[in-house]
Amino acid sequence: MDQIRVLLVDDHPAFRAGLSALLKPVREIAIADEASTGEQALALVGGVQPDVVLMDLAMPGMGGVAATERLVRDHPHIRVLVLSMADDDDSVFAALRAGARGYVLKGARKVELVRSILAVHGGEAIFGPAIASRLTGYFTGLARREQGFPELTAREREILILMSSHLTNPVIAERLGLSGKTVRNHVSSIFAKLHVADRAEAIMRARESGF
Amino acid sequence: MDQIRVLLVDDHPAFRAGLSALLKPVREIAIADEASTGEQALALVGGVQPDVVLMDLAMPGMGGVAATERLVRDHPHIRVLVLSMADDDDSVFAALRAGARGYVLKGARKVELVRSILAVHGGEAIFGPAIASRLTGYFTGLARREQGFPELTAREREILILMSSHLTNPVIAERLGLSGKTVRNHVSSIFAKLHVADRAEAIMRARESGF
DNA sequence: CCACGCCCGGGACATTGTCCCGGGCGTCCA
DNA sequence: TGGACGCCCGGGACAATGTCCCGGGCGTGG
Numbered sequence: 001m002d003q004i005r006v007l008l009v010d011d012h013p014a015f016r017a018g019l020s021a022l023l024k025p026v027r028e029i030a031i032a033d034e035a036s037t038g039e040q041a042l043a044l045v046g047g048v049q050p051d052v053v054l055m056d057l058a059m060p061g062m063g064g065v066a067a068t069e070r071l072v073r074d075h076p077h078i079r080v081l082v083l084s085m086a087d088d089d090d091s092v093f094a095a096l097r098a099g100a101r102g103y104v105l106k107g108a109r110k111v112e113l114v115r116s117i118l119a120v121h122g123g124e125a126i127f128g129p130a131i132a133s134r135l136t137g138y139f140t141g142l143a144r145r146e147q148g149f150p151e152l153t154a155r156e157r158e159i160l161i162l163m164s165s166h167l168t169n170p171v172i173a174e175r176l177g178l179s180g181k182t183v184r185n186h187v188s189s190i191f192a193k194l195h196v197a198d199r200a201e202a203i204m205r206a207r208e209s210g211f
Numbered sequence: 212m213d214q215i216r217v218l219l220v221d222d223h224p225a226f227r228a229g230l231s232a233l234l235k236p237v238r239e240i241a242i243a244d245e246a247s248t249g250e251q252a253l254a255l256v257g258g259v260q261p262d263v264v265l266m267d268l269a270m271p272g273m274g275g276v277a278a279t280e281r282l283v284r285d286h287p288h289i290r291v292l293v294l295s296m297a298d299d300d301d302s303v304f305a306a307l308r309a310g311a312r313g314y315v316l317k318g319a320r321k322v323e324l325v326r327s328i329l330a331v332h333g334g335e336a337i338f339g340p341a342i343a344s345r346l347t348g349y350f351t352g353l354a355r356r357e358q359g360f361p362e363l364t365a366r367e368r369e370i371l372i373l374m375s376s377h378l379t380n381p382v383i384a385e386r387l388g389l390s391g392k393t394v395r396n397h398v399s400s401i402f403a404k405l406h407v408a409d410r411a412e413a414i415m416r417a418r419e420s421g422f
Numbered sequence: 423c424c425a426c427g428c429c430c431g432g433g434a435c436a437t438t439g440t441c442c443c444g445g446g447c448g449t450c451c452a
Numbered sequence: 453t454g455g456a457c458g459c460c461c462g463g464g465a466c467a468a469t470g471t472c473c474c475g476g477g478c479g480t481g482g
Contacts, residue, residue, distance in 0.1 A: 123340030132336030
């Protein structure tokens with residue numbers, strides 16, 4: 001019946017047992033094996049061939065982040081879903097950088113955990129409510145820097161947008177039916193207003209501002 | 212029975228109809244209303260009071276990104292799930308910056324779409340397989356930049372460091388007792404190794420790498 | 423010895439960015 | 453109704469940037 005093979009990685013046997021009991025009744029999911037450390041998990045994946053690894057972060061020896069990193073590097077088809085108590089930016093983004101496809105806090109409701117496993121197995125990325133807030137905060141926070149965005153004229157905005165597509169001045173000029181010299185002058189005044197000296201920096205500012 | 216009230220926003224009536232027919236049989240979900248533009252969606256949310264907004268991006272007039280931005284700003288309790296055909300970094304990250312809690316490509320299977328709606332309604336963040344790859348690529352890409360720095364020759368490192376102080380090529384040349392032309396050539400090869408096209412980008416890379 | 427890579431430069435070229443200049447055109451205000 | 457103001461459009465002149473060639477000198481290792 002093609003159940004999803006899940007590998008549990010957590011250093012607390014009691015927690016693994018609880019998790020196992022929680023997931024056992026779920027028809028779509030099968031607990032393929034358990035590991036208590038990152039090293040053990042890496043040693044097991046080859047034989048167990050799990051679809052999804054439920055990974056704790058705080059473990060003695062190799063942490064969950066390092067284990068995740070090596071795991072996704074050596075077994076790209078295996079999806080890692082982090083299941084951790086750690087609710088801080090450092091842990092969340094370290095896990096993301098390591099290649100985790102999801103992050104759920106311990107204490108998540110059963111329906112949420114099951115949904116996350118199904119989603120991750122389907123190739124989706126999913127994050128529990130608290131983590132989701134951090135994620136959107138990260139991106140909208142980037143956008144917030146735009147609040148102090150200088151006022152540009154219509155032409156300047158237009159040209160800045162084209163600049164953000166890595167178009168050269170002559171191309172922009174041709175596309176707008178202008179002289180290349182005019183575009184350069186507009187670009188120059190854009191830089192002055194953005195307080196940047198450089199085309200690339202202007203593009204950065206624009207991208208961060210959701211331009 | 213506390214169904215999830217969903218507002219559909221898409222400029223294609225036929226697509227809305229298909230989506231509506233697809234979701235109607237789902238017990239947990241109720242189509243509260245439909246809108247064909249971003250403006251109309253913003254006008255409707257006050258009265259309709261949806262829990263989740265299924266938002267298209269490419270629409271005449273106000274696009275889905277701008278609509279999402281205003282929507283999450285004015286109604287923070289409403290979750291926006293983007294449902295778009297656009298599968299490119301610009302669209303995805305613009306939506307994230309705007310505050311979207313999820314992003315699923317049109318053409319997603321029903322089970323995936325329903326799961327995404329449920330997840331988003333629960334406060335989670337969820338992204339379809341293609342989008343998930345972009346997201347993890349974004350973070351793991353950042354990680355790669357932090358460690359894997361191309362090997363530069365001694366001269367190149369020296370020049371890159373001076374570049375990072377925003378010195379011009381002539382100044383660098385004078386400080387190193389070189390010809391301006393030589394510095395330019397070194398700079399050019401640095402760019403090639405860093406895979407950047409721009410002085411400013413090279414500086415960014417250097418700074419991120421703790422240079 | 424010699425191939426290879428680094429270092430040093432020049433030539434030629436297109437692009438970029440800066441600081442000037444002036445003219446046309448609409449808006450708002452006295 | 454006249455004028456000030458800002459935006460838009462461009463040219464001139466200039467310095468700097470970046471690219472793709474070229475060649476020579478110099479050390480190191482096979």
